[in-house]
Amino acid sequence: MKKKFIRAIFPGSFDPITNGHLDVIERSRKLFDELIVAVGRSPIKNPLFTPEERVEMVTELVKNMPGVSVESYDGLTVEYTSRKKADVILRGLRSVSDFHYEVTLAMTNRSIAGIETVFIMADAKNGFTSSTLIRDIASMGGDISHMVPSIVSKRLQRKLGEKK
Numbered sequence: 668m669k670k671k672f673i674r675a676i677f678p679g680s681f682d683p684i685t686n687g688h689l690d691v692i693e694r695s696r697k698l699f700d701e702l703i704v705a706v707g708r709s710p711i712k713n714p715l716f717t718p719e720e721r722v723e724m725v726t727e728l729v730k731n732m733p734g735v736s737v738e739s740y741d742g743l744t745v746e747y748t749s750r751k752k753a754d755v756i757l758r759g760l761r762s763v764s765d766f767h768y769e770v771t772l773a774m775t776n777r778s779i780a781g782i783e784t785v786f787i788m789a790d791a792k793n794g795f796t797s798s799t800l801i802r803d804i805a806s807m808g809g810d811i812s813h814m815v816p817s818i819v820s821k822r823l824q825r826k827l828g829e830k831k
């Protein structure tokens with residue numbers, strides 16, 4: 668039987684992209700034929716970077732990963748997923764609290780659009796890494812260099828300098 672070509676969408680805020688997100692991208696790109704990292708443009712709570720800045724950082728970090736591309740999108744993730752003719756939505760799971768949130772989202776997306784969600788478990792070393800935590804620690808002058816790639820760390824310092 669011919670293997671089906673599988674295109675996955677990895678949607679998120681990526682404000683900013685972290686080592687946790689990158690690990691999910693690295694591991695899952697081997698499972699799919701094509702992976703689109705989709706940066707949501709919908710307003711989020713206390714955003715730090717603009718959608719354009721977030722896309723720029725992700726683009727730089729995946730530029731040497733064949734099969735991986737980056738885009739931003741507006742509106743419903745399921746509509747974007749259908750527009751891109753993607754087969755699955757990919758999400759990462761860190762904890763039980765992620766699970767609670769993701770179950771509702773995945774069930775809703777399947778019931779309104781018939782789209783399947785595939786989950787990948789966080790790597791143990793990135794299991795506590797979140798963009799929110801990184802924004803909070805960095806804004807209080809803490810060291811986040813082990814949780815994000817160096818280009819993100821530099822951008823964070825610049826951005827927080829501008830905000831002062």
Ligand code: ADP
Pocket residue numbers: 678679680681682685686687688691757758759760761765788789790793794795796797798
């Ligand atoms: P959203 O606002 O849609 O949750 P995020 O950018 O916070 O966007 O996260 C995008 C996806 O990446 C989510 O599925 C989230 O669970 C997952 N994720 C975030 N951080 C990590 C991490 N450290 N390890 C694994 N998955 C993660």
